[in-house]
Structure formats: structure tokens, C-alpha cells
Amino acid sequence: MKMKYDTVIGLEIHLELQTHSKLFCGCSTTFGQEPNINCCPICLGLPGSLPVFNRRAIELAVSVALALNSAVQQKSRFDRKNYFYPDLPKGYQISQYDQPLARGGYLEIEFDEESRRINLERVHLEEEAGKLMHAGDSIFDSSYSLVDYNRAGIALLEIVTKPDIHSGREARLFLEDLRTLLLYTGASDCKMEEGSLRCDANISLRPVGSTALGTRVEVKNMNSFRAVEMALNYEVKRQEEILSADGHIIQETCHWDEEKKETIPLRGKEGSSDYRYFPEPDLLPLTLEASFIEKQSALLPELPRQRRVRFKEHYGLNGKEATLLTENRTLGDFFEAAANDYSDYRNLVKWIQGDLLYQLRESGKSVEQIEPGLLVELITLLNNGNITRPVAKELLAEMVLSGKSPHKLVQEKGLGRISGQEKLLPLVDRVIAENPEAVENYRRGKEKASAFLVGRVMALSGGRADPEELSKLIKGKIS
Amino acid sequence: MKLYEKTAADLGRLFQKKEVSAVEVVRSFLDRIEKVEPYLKAFITHTPAMALETANEIDNRRMSGEELHPLAGVPIAIKDNMCTEGLRTTCASRILENFIPPYDAAVVGALKRVGMPLLGKTNMDEFAMGSSTENSAFFTTRNPWDRERVPGGSSGGSAVVVSAGMAPLALGSDTGGSIRQPASFCGLIGLRPTYGRVSRYGLIAFASSLDQIGPFSLTALDGALLMNIIAGYDPLDSTSLPESVPDYPLGLEEDVKKLRIGIIRQNVSKDFDPEVTAAVMKLVSILEENGAEIDEVSLPLTDYGLGAYYLIAPAEASSNLGRYDGVRYGHNAGGDDIESMFSRTRGEGFGPEVKRRIMIGTYALSAGYFDAFYLQAMKVRTLIRRDYAIAFNRFDLLVGATTPTPAFKIGEKTDDPLQMYLSDICNITDALAGLPSLSVPSGLHSNGLPMGTQLTAPAFQEGLLFKVANFLEQKRDPLPRWPRVELPEGGLQ
Amino acid sequence: MAIDFAEEVDHVAHLARLTLDWEEKVRMAEQLSKILETARRVQELDTTGIEPTAHVITLPAVLREDLTRPSLPLNRVLQNAPTRQKDFFRVPSITAVKQVEE
Structure with a gap:
């Protein structure tokens, strides 16, 4: 009989915080610039340079932790994680080891119509490394690499989940909901393609019913949520095959190969690194007054789940509509602004999810560029019989492109209803x-x-x- | 009296009174350097052109009637572990032999703003690890009082330049005695300030929780004047303290009568050279005659301090020196793959003592040893701080010998690292506690070498240390101002 | 019990990325055993309940405002680069790793 296995997945999410300057120096964090131009003695790790905390980075980190129900610690400490790698300017990364910024926490996700709580281990702050570019086709066959330190020293938030995730799809849903939440907090732009949000996974299998964790494999280099799902599904199958054949899983780090759609063990990195963590002597412990944490808490916007509930209750929307309007914070903001002046909320949602989103996609504009009052004006014109539905649709397209008021457009183009x-x-x-x-x-x-x-x-x-x-x-x- | 024989304060006064120009002053020191430096080898890099340029500039500023700092136009030398923009900074290491910093250390910026001409960068033990300057990757500096002897270390070059009249002032750095020990060996005032008092920004790190920059000077007044320039809060150094800085020279003449002074039993040990201890007691008696209350105090953790220090400092060093990997700056030994490039670069670039400390530190932090070694050392550090806190409930000032013996012979301890480490035994515990500590000359040994007495005060009491040093300077038997450097040709200089 | 550092030398040298020749290793093993013997005396003290000191300063950390400052000009960034290519620092292959000698 074939043995059945449970999948156990824990995720480590790295998030570049949206500050103007780096975590420990005044260099700009702007993405996509010429190599090595956002560098100074501090982020290059030049001898004699010293780090100083960026207040905004701490604020953003605290707000994310609070949004994730993680307990922000009044006292936390920064440590040095020592290892050698060419993208690491100082031979150590300033990170947090046994006294992280925040402990515990959770995120509720919708999984198969049910609510699931994914628990978190911790949230901590650290510094980003530089970027390596490899000669040759991939990391595996390059004869040399080039280093760009523009990214080095950007504030990085690490979110570590408990091994609470049980499938690739669940991992993906978690990441999607996490991303939505993070965008609400404004802490990060969460662009996986630019690397401002990254995810590594630890995955192991264990026989159904067993409580001991199996040997885990760390998977890196997954560059999209879809890749995370595929890589984890691949690993589940691979590990299942090995275990079913009475084989043993080797604890190792793998790269997800997007081309071949398989995980490839990464040679060369020490299997179990000895990072020799110790307290960073150049930085005093971070002490956050209760008032500081309270202030960040007060500044926190309404979060997607709360908003979803409110949208359903207050506007009488159904689950699908409420989800649509909360997945994207600005779309929800748009809806609320419009709903101030127009009380047929369901009709408003229909316009938004149908024609408006279509026109936005067509025109390449974002919802922030549209004045909510204009949509209300348009619907009112239609409801009052001043224009016809086909004209309304045409006007919407026009309005999205030009930002002109529908009233004006009706007059300019003589689009008023012909009646009598x-x-x-x-x-x-x-x-x-x-x-x-x-x-x-x-x-x-x-x-x-x-x-x-x-x-x-x-x-x-x-x-x-x-x-x-x-x-x-x-x-x-x-x- | 030649210009190079004068104190910094005197030179500053002459300059302010327009009796000399800064260029004349600099020239006098450059001449002196030309004469004696070949026999002492205190500098790694000479900067005569730069010094003259600054001197010229400051002369012009004086001519235009600008109000200047009392040390404006007074030249200085600095230890080669402080970054100087556009000027090679080596830490006396092969690995940084050609390193040109693109920025100035905070203290260097401060000296430039005042208008102190820089005469050069001084020799030291590689990465400030050592007590004799024999660990320099380039050459050994000689003690001007006896050229067969070491000047002490790690700031040996800075001590020698002041002691031999090649500069009126110098900056050194002290991690576990690296200013006070060479000051004692060379007959100078040397101050290790309170941790956090002087910005470390631009000081190439050895052990970050211990490193402090401080002055070498011929007199307490000179040291106080220089501290006025370099002390203070620096937003670029997170471990810099916001405490306001007093005017050190101003308080120099204040009364020292009612001081409660504790003699640290462990630092006047019977194992020390008896003349050294006797010299300490002589200074103490001067203070007693002036009305100070004297008593003995025991700091029983001194023995453990050495152990704690030789775990904590190497642990931090092993991490601080991780950045020398041949990628961004410094020596690069090449290699077909990154790992061999790293290991060869570091294997070739670091000298034996630096490697030893990296090895100890790496070991003390590594899995399985962290708790027993590094963590335990940090706890002992807490106990040591507590010892001092208790002692300072009873006393205003603690005294003892700066070093167990006067300067030892070149080569005498190079084969036995542990013996070398023991020469800093008196300087380590107060460094671990972050306290200010000053070495003041206490006389000449019968062998003609200077000896030092160490004064340790509570945090931020540098002013008290200068005040007591100044008082002792006036009351003790006069000392020869400086060594008469014996040149090989036989003439005395 | 004396500490015999000989067994540790290779492992620690690898962690620290230090190439040591045979002679250096022998000398290192002997010297470090002695030094660690002395350092180990810290273990004689009872430190139950004692907080470790990582910093002698007991103030909380200072925070700077999130303002950008000019970075170094590119030529200054690269002026000390031992091996550069165009505007990058160049390093040898990061994957062709030889096995560490045991």
C-alpha cells in the first residue's frame, strides 16, 4: 500500500521597505539605476564607516508587524550574521537574531471558501545585500560575476511563518493575501519582478498522522507567486517519490529553475553554515517607547479583512464584490469616495468591476488618476435619462482618457439623449x-x-x- | 629653544601673537623629522606638502584677522588607522597597503577645520593588534629613549613622533591600552577617553565596543587642548554620546585637594618592576601631601579581565576584518573561484598576530563555543563594570602603574604572544568598563627609561584626569623633557 | 583539561577564510591552545543571573531621519577596486568551489 504524506511548508519572506534612504546610510534606494552609483563608505563597507538607524525604516517595520498581529518588542537587538559572499560588503549582515523586532503573529487567508490562520514565527529587520550578475547563462556555469552594490543596505524586513502551510497553492494564496496587506500598509511596493518582495521556502513531508517533522529542503530563486506554487508542487512530488522508494531526503538548498521547471541543488554553499551571530557593537539596542508603537498602530490604515467585512455590512455587497474592492486598496478608496455621493452601491460596483476596470486596462491608467465624482456624474446622467447606456459607455472611455467631466463631454459632443x-x-x-x-x-x-x-x-x-x-x-x- | 622643542600650547600662543608663522613651525618639524626619523621609523606616510599647504592657508587666515583655535597652525601626526580622504591609510597591513579612503574620519575633519597641519600617518601594530609596534607589516618603530627597545603599541608611531620632537601632538587609538602603554614607554601623557566621547567614524575598527581615539602630548594642557577639538557627539557614530563637552583647558588649574584616591592593589603588584611601583607611590604621596585621601582598593577581577578581553576583542575583530575579502578594496590574491580568492587574499594579506586574533575570535563565536567563551566573557565584563562602579562609590580616582615594566627589548616577546598580552594587564579592565584613563609620566627608571602612572576616572571625567596630570606635572621632580635621540654616528640630538 | 586546538585549526581557518600553510597551522595550534587556556579562566567565575555586556553605553539607539545624502561619485566608489569591469566590481566564479581540505 502506498504511504500517504502531509506536506509541511514554512515561508521566509523578504521585503524591501519603501524608504527614501537606505537602512544605515543616506544613499538613495531608487531602483534600476546605473551600477554602483547609490553607494557611500557605509553601504560599501569601507573601513571605518559606521551604521545609523533610519527612523522611517523602523516605523514601517513596526507597522507591518502590527498589521500582521505580531507582538512588537519594546526592546530588540541587532546582531551580526557573519559569512563571506561577494555581495555582502562587510563580511557580515546586520540582522536580528535572538531578539527580533516582533514575535509571533498571524495572517488569516481564505482557502477553499474557508478561513485559515497562518501563524508567524517572527518579523525582523535587516539590511539588503548587493546584486550579483553572472557571466554565462546561469549561476551554475559562470566563470566570473559582477557586483553592483546599489541595493546593498536597503532596509529589508524578514517575515518568517511557522510551518503552517500544507500545499503549494496555499503558499501562493498566503503570499497573495500578504502582498495585499503589505500594499495597504504602504511599507513596500511588493514587486517580485524587481526583487522588492522575495520568498524562500522550507518544505518537508511526513507520513500522515506523524507529528515529527521530516528532513527539509530549502527552495530559493522563485521569482513569482506562480513559481512558488510550481516549485513547491514539484518538491512535493520529488520528495514523495524518494520517500516512497524508501529513500532519504538530503537537507540542502535548491534553486528553482524557471526554464526546466525543476529544483536544482545549489552546490558550494556550506550545508549548515555557522554564522557566528553576536550583538552588533556599532548599534545600541533598539528601544521603542510604548507611545511610538501606539502611534504606528493609530496610523495603520484599515486592513483588507476588516474592510471586506465592513464593505459587506455597510454597502450590502456580496463576498465577490467585497473581495474585488479590497484586494486593491486604491480601488476600494475609489469606491468609497464614489459611494459618498451615490447610494446604489451594487450598481456602483457593477460599473467599477465591469466598464471602469476594462477602460483602465485599455488605457493603461491607474485608478488613482480617476476622479470618483466623475463616475458618479456619469451614472447620474444615465439614471436621469440625459444619456443612453451606449453613450454612457462611450463617455466612460473618454472620461478615463481625458479626465474630462461627462457633463462637459455631453455638451461638447452633443451626445444628449434624443427623445420625443x-x-x-x-x-x-x-x-x-x-x-x-x-x-x-x-x-x-x-x-x-x-x-x-x-x-x-x-x-x-x-x-x-x-x-x-x-x-x-x-x-x-x-x- | 628650537620650535620643535616647544609644547603645542606654546606654539599656538606664538602663532596667535604672530611671532611665528605656521609655515615656520611646520618647517621646523619637517627638519627634525628629516634628522631623526631614519633612526626611529615612526611614520608610514609622510605628508610634508600637505602640511605646508595647510600651514600656508592658516597663515593667510590669521593675516585676514580671523579668530582661530588655540591649536590653529600647530602640526599633528595621526595613527594610520584613521581614514584620510585621498591619502593612503594602511592600518600597517599588507591588505590595505594601497587603500585610499574616499572620506575623512570625523576626527580628521575636526583637525582640518581647526587648521592643524598634518605631518603624516604613523606606524602601528597591524590593525592595532599588539603592544610593541613590532606587528606592523612594514617595519618596527624604535623607542627614542633606547633604540633597542620597543615604543609600545599599538600606537607606537604616534608616541614616538611626539616623544622625539617630530610632532608636538599626535592621535592614537586605544582598544586595550594602545595609547596608555606606549605613552608610558615613551614618557608622554596619553589619554584613553570615555567610550563614546570621541567619534569612531572613520577609525578603522579593531574591536568596536572598545576602540577609542585619544591624544598623545607632552603636557596635560596640550592634551586638553586637543581633546577640546576631537571630543563630542557625532551623529554618524551611533555609539557617540550626547553628553556636553567641558572646556578641558579651562578646568586645568582647579583645585585637586580633597580627592579620594584609590590605589589599585593589582596595578602596584609585587610582581611588577619595583621601581615602577615606587614611582607610582611617589606621585601618590605628592597628592597626599596636597590633601588627598589615599586608600587601597582591590579589583579582584583584573585577572579575569585579560581572559575576557582576549575573547571579546578578537571576536569583534574576527567580524570587523571580514570585509577584507579582495572585492571592493585592498589586496587581492586572485584565484579561480571565489572561495580560494577569499582565503588566499586573507591568508596573504594579514600578518601572524592578526591571523591569531581572527582565529581566536572566530573560535569563540563558533557554534558550540559561543556560550562558554564569548557569552561568558560578556558576563564577566558586566562584573568588571560593577567592580568599578563599587570602587567609584568610595573614590574619585583610581591609580596604579600603566605598565608592569618600562619598555622591553625589540624581539623580546615576539615569540610568546601571551607574554606580549600581559604587558597590557593594567590597561584592559578599565577599557572593558568604557572608562577614561590617562597615563602620566612618573619618572625615569634607573635604566634611563620612562615609567608611567595610570589614572582612571568615572565616565566623562577626562577633565579630572587632565587636572591631576597637570598638578603632578608641576609638583613632581622635573623630568628630562624628552630623550636625546642617540644617532648611530654617536652624536646626540 | 588542556585545550588541544590542533583539531580545530582547519575548521576555524575555513570559517574565517584564511589560507594557512602547514607551519602556520602547527604554530597556531600551539599558541592558540595556550591563549585559550588563559582566556578560559573566565569560566571559573559564577555568572548565574548576570546580564552580558555587549555595549557599555546604556542609552537607547538614535534614529536618523529618512533623508537622502549624496552618494560617492562613481570613480571614488571604484577607486580601490582590485578587479573591476566597466562600472562593476568583478569577482571569480562563485560556484566552482573546491572541496575544503580536511
Whole structure:
């Protein structure tokens, strides 16, 4: 009989904090610049240089910890993690070892319609390393590497989960929800493609029912949430095959190879490194007054889950709608601003999730660039019968592109609704005259034919006539 | 009296009174350097052009009537572990032999602002690890009082330049005695300030929780004047203290009558050279005659201090020296792969003592030994601080010998690192406690070598140390101002 | 019991990335055994309940404001680079690792 296994996954997430300057020096954190231009004696680790804390980095780190329900410690300490690597300017990384910034915490995620709590081990602050570029095709066959220290010293937050995750998909959902939360706090831009959010995973299997943890493998180099899911699924299969064949898992570090879609053991790195942590003598312990922590807590925005609940209760939205509007903080903000002036919330959501998001995608604009009042104005024009639905859609596109008010656009383009017999009848008469076949069909009982005729008149009116009014007029004429 | 024979304070006064120009002063020292330096080898790098340029500038500033610091135009030499922008800074190590810092250490910036011409960078034990300057990767500096003897270390070069009249002032750094011990061996005032009093920014680290920069001078007044320039809060050094800095020279003449003085039993040990201990007691009696209360005090942890120091300092050093990997600066030994490049670069670039300390420190921090060695040493450090806190409840000042013997012979201790370490035995515990400590000359040994007495005060009491040193300077039997450097040709200089 | 450092020398030298020749190793083993013997005396003291001192300063850390300052000009960043290529620091292969001698 084949043995069944449980998958046990713990994640380590690294997050570049969005500060102007680096964690310990005044160099800029701007991404994508020419190599080695954001460097100074401190972040280059020149002899004699010393670190000084960046207040903003501490504030952001505390706010993330609070958002994750992690207990921020009034006293925490910075330590040196000693190892040699060319991207590490000082031969050690300033990090936190046994007295981290925050302990514990959790994130609730929705998994298969159910709420799951993923517990956290800790949240701590450390400094980013430089960037290595490898000659040759990959890290495995390069004859030399080039080092750029622009990134070195950027404030990095490490979030470590407990081994609470049980599948690749769950890991991915966790990361997606975490990302949403982090974007709410404004602590990071969370761009995996630029490396401002990275994730390593520890994964092991154990026989169902067993409580002891199996030998774990560390997987690195997963450059998207999808890659995390795929790499972990791959590892589950690989480890399952080894264990089922009575083999042993080797504790090692692997690279996810995006091309080959497989994990490859990384040679050369010491299996179990001895980092010789000790308290960083150049930095005094970080003491956070209760008032400092309270202030960060007060500054924390409403978080996605709270907001989702409120949106459902207060605006009567369904789960799907509430999720849509909370996944993206700015979209939710847009909705709320619009909902101030317009009370048919469900209708508002329909406009947002349908036409607005479509037009934003088409135009490449972001929701921050759109004035919420304009959408309300547009819907009101439609509701009041000043414009027709097709015109409304057209105006929305126009409005997103130009930022002009729908009122103005209606006037400029003469897009107001055409109504009243005196204006519509000439058009109706013309269509009836030009389409005797359809008229005949209708008279024979084909209801559809009237819709065709309405469509023709609509086309003549440039969409400005009201289809209902037209339908009545046409039916009156030809019945 | 030649200019180079004068104290810094006198030179400053002459300059302010426009009796001499800074250029004249600098020239006098450059001439002296030319004469005696070949026999002493105190400098790693000479900067005569730079010194003259600064002197010229400060002369012009004086001419334009600008208000200047009392040490403006007075030249200085600094230990070669303080970064100087555009000027080679080697730490007396092969690994930094060609290193040109792109920035100035905080103290260097301060000296430049005052307008003190820089005469050069002085020799030292490699990365400040040593007690004799024999660990310099380049050459050994000789003691001007007896050229067969060491000047002490690690700031041996800085001590020698002041002692031999090659500069009126110098800066050194003290991690566990590296200012006080050479000051004692060369007959100078040498101060280790309170930890955090002087910015470490730009001081190439040996052991970060212990390193402090301090002055070498001929007189207490000169040291006080220099401390006024370098002491104070620096936002670039997180371990710099916000405490305000008193005007040290101003308090120099204050009364020292009612002092309660504790003689540290362990630092006047019967194992020490008896003349050294007798010289300490002589100075103590001068203070007693002046009304000080004298008693003995025991610091029983002194023995353990050495052990704690030789775990903590190497542990920090092993980490501080991790950055010398051949990637961004310094020696690079090449190699086909990164690991061999790292190991060869470091194997070739560091000298034997530095390697020893890196090895001890790495070991003390490594898995399985951390608790028994490093952590235990940190706890002993707490006990030592406590010892001092208790002692300072009873006393205003603690005294003892700076070193167990006067300067030893070149080569005498090079084969036995432990014996070498023991020459700092009196300087280690107060360093571990972060306290200010000053060595003041206490007389000449019958063999003609200077001896020192060490005064240790509570944190921030540098002013008291200068005051007592100044008082002793005036009351003790006069000492020869400095050695008459014996040149090989037989003439005396 | 005396500390015999001989067994540790290779391991520690590797951790510290120091190439030592045979003679150096022998001397190192002997000297470090002696030094550590002395250092180990700290273990004689009872430190139960004693907090370790990592810093002699008991003040809390200072925080600087999040303001950028000019970085070094590129030529100053690279002026000490032993091996550079264009505007990068160049290092040998990071994967072709020889086995550490035991």
C-alpha cells in the first residue's frame, strides 16, 4: 500500500521597505539605476564607516508587524550574521537574531471558501545585500560575476511563518493575501519582478498522522507567486517519490529553475553554515517607547479583512464584490469616495468591476488618476435619462482618457439623449421605409424583428435615442 | 629653544601673537623629522606638502584677522588607522597597503577645520593588534629613549613622533591600552577617553565596543587642548554620546585637594618592576601631601579581565576584518573561484598576530563555543563594570602603574604572544568598563627609561584626569623633557 | 583539561577564510591552545543571573531621519577596486568551489 504524506511548508519572506534612504546610510534606494552609483563608505563597507538607524525604516517595520498581529518588542537587538559572499560588503549582515523586532503573529487567508490562520514565527529587520550578475547563462556555469552594490543596505524586513502551510497553492494564496496587506500598509511596493518582495521556502513531508517533522529542503530563486506554487508542487512530488522508494531526503538548498521547471541543488554553499551571530557593537539596542508603537498602530490604515467585512455590512455587497474592492486598496478608496455621493452601491460596483476596470486596462491608467465624482456624474446622467447606456459607455472611455467631466463631454459632443416624437419619428419612418422585410416579419409575429428595427434607429441616432422609447414608437407604427 | 622643542600650547600662543608663522613651525618639524626619523621609523606616510599647504592657508587666515583655535597652525601626526580622504591609510597591513579612503574620519575633519597641519600617518601594530609596534607589516618603530627597545603599541608611531620632537601632538587609538602603554614607554601623557566621547567614524575598527581615539602630548594642557577639538557627539557614530563637552583647558588649574584616591592593589603588584611601583607611590604621596585621601582598593577581577578581553576583542575583530575579502578594496590574491580568492587574499594579506586574533575570535563565536567563551566573557565584563562602579562609590580616582615594566627589548616577546598580552594587564579592565584613563609620566627608571602612572576616572571625567596630570606635572621632580635621540654616528640630538 | 586546538585549526581557518600553510597551522595550534587556556579562566567565575555586556553605553539607539545624502561619485566608489569591469566590481566564479581540505 502506498504511504500517504502531509506536506509541511514554512515561508521566509523578504521585503524591501519603501524608504527614501537606505537602512544605515543616506544613499538613495531608487531602483534600476546605473551600477554602483547609490553607494557611500557605509553601504560599501569601507573601513571605518559606521551604521545609523533610519527612523522611517523602523516605523514601517513596526507597522507591518502590527498589521500582521505580531507582538512588537519594546526592546530588540541587532546582531551580526557573519559569512563571506561577494555581495555582502562587510563580511557580515546586520540582522536580528535572538531578539527580533516582533514575535509571533498571524495572517488569516481564505482557502477553499474557508478561513485559515497562518501563524508567524517572527518579523525582523535587516539590511539588503548587493546584486550579483553572472557571466554565462546561469549561476551554475559562470566563470566570473559582477557586483553592483546599489541595493546593498536597503532596509529589508524578514517575515518568517511557522510551518503552517500544507500545499503549494496555499503558499501562493498566503503570499497573495500578504502582498495585499503589505500594499495597504504602504511599507513596500511588493514587486517580485524587481526583487522588492522575495520568498524562500522550507518544505518537508511526513507520513500522515506523524507529528515529527521530516528532513527539509530549502527552495530559493522563485521569482513569482506562480513559481512558488510550481516549485513547491514539484518538491512535493520529488520528495514523495524518494520517500516512497524508501529513500532519504538530503537537507540542502535548491534553486528553482524557471526554464526546466525543476529544483536544482545549489552546490558550494556550506550545508549548515555557522554564522557566528553576536550583538552588533556599532548599534545600541533598539528601544521603542510604548507611545511610538501606539502611534504606528493609530496610523495603520484599515486592513483588507476588516474592510471586506465592513464593505459587506455597510454597502450590502456580496463576498465577490467585497473581495474585488479590497484586494486593491486604491480601488476600494475609489469606491468609497464614489459611494459618498451615490447610494446604489451594487450598481456602483457593477460599473467599477465591469466598464471602469476594462477602460483602465485599455488605457493603461491607474485608478488613482480617476476622479470618483466623475463616475458618479456619469451614472447620474444615465439614471436621469440625459444619456443612453451606449453613450454612457462611450463617455466612460473618454472620461478615463481625458479626465474630462461627462457633463462637459455631453455638451461638447452633443451626445444628449434624443427623445420625443418630433425628433424620433422622422428616423423611425425612414427605417420602416428602408426595411419592408423586417416590418413584414414583425407583422407575421416575429418579435425579434422589432429589435432589429430598433437597432437600426439606434445606429442612425448615434446611440443617443432611448431603445425603450424607440421600441414603443416602432411597435405603434407597424402593429 | 628650537620650535620643535616647544609644547603645542606654546606654539599656538606664538602663532596667535604672530611671532611665528605656521609655515615656520611646520618647517621646523619637517627638519627634525628629516634628522631623526631614519633612526626611529615612526611614520608610514609622510605628508610634508600637505602640511605646508595647510600651514600656508592658516597663515593667510590669521593675516585676514580671523579668530582661530588655540591649536590653529600647530602640526599633528595621526595613527594610520584613521581614514584620510585621498591619502593612503594602511592600518600597517599588507591588505590595505594601497587603500585610499574616499572620506575623512570625523576626527580628521575636526583637525582640518581647526587648521592643524598634518605631518603624516604613523606606524602601528597591524590593525592595532599588539603592544610593541613590532606587528606592523612594514617595519618596527624604535623607542627614542633606547633604540633597542620597543615604543609600545599599538600606537607606537604616534608616541614616538611626539616623544622625539617630530610632532608636538599626535592621535592614537586605544582598544586595550594602545595609547596608555606606549605613552608610558615613551614618557608622554596619553589619554584613553570615555567610550563614546570621541567619534569612531572613520577609525578603522579593531574591536568596536572598545576602540577609542585619544591624544598623545607632552603636557596635560596640550592634551586638553586637543581633546577640546576631537571630543563630542557625532551623529554618524551611533555609539557617540550626547553628553556636553567641558572646556578641558579651562578646568586645568582647579583645585585637586580633597580627592579620594584609590590605589589599585593589582596595578602596584609585587610582581611588577619595583621601581615602577615606587614611582607610582611617589606621585601618590605628592597628592597626599596636597590633601588627598589615599586608600587601597582591590579589583579582584583584573585577572579575569585579560581572559575576557582576549575573547571579546578578537571576536569583534574576527567580524570587523571580514570585509577584507579582495572585492571592493585592498589586496587581492586572485584565484579561480571565489572561495580560494577569499582565503588566499586573507591568508596573504594579514600578518601572524592578526591571523591569531581572527582565529581566536572566530573560535569563540563558533557554534558550540559561543556560550562558554564569548557569552561568558560578556558576563564577566558586566562584573568588571560593577567592580568599578563599587570602587567609584568610595573614590574619585583610581591609580596604579600603566605598565608592569618600562619598555622591553625589540624581539623580546615576539615569540610568546601571551607574554606580549600581559604587558597590557593594567590597561584592559578599565577599557572593558568604557572608562577614561590617562597615563602620566612618573619618572625615569634607573635604566634611563620612562615609567608611567595610570589614572582612571568615572565616565566623562577626562577633565579630572587632565587636572591631576597637570598638578603632578608641576609638583613632581622635573623630568628630562624628552630623550636625546642617540644617532648611530654617536652624536646626540 | 588542556585545550588541544590542533583539531580545530582547519575548521576555524575555513570559517574565517584564511589560507594557512602547514607551519602556520602547527604554530597556531600551539599558541592558540595556550591563549585559550588563559582566556578560559573566565569560566571559573559564577555568572548565574548576570546580564552580558555587549555595549557599555546604556542609552537607547538614535534614529536618523529618512533623508537622502549624496552618494560617492562613481570613480571614488571604484577607486580601490582590485578587479573591476566597466562600472562593476568583478569577482571569480562563485560556484566552482573546491572541496575544503580536511
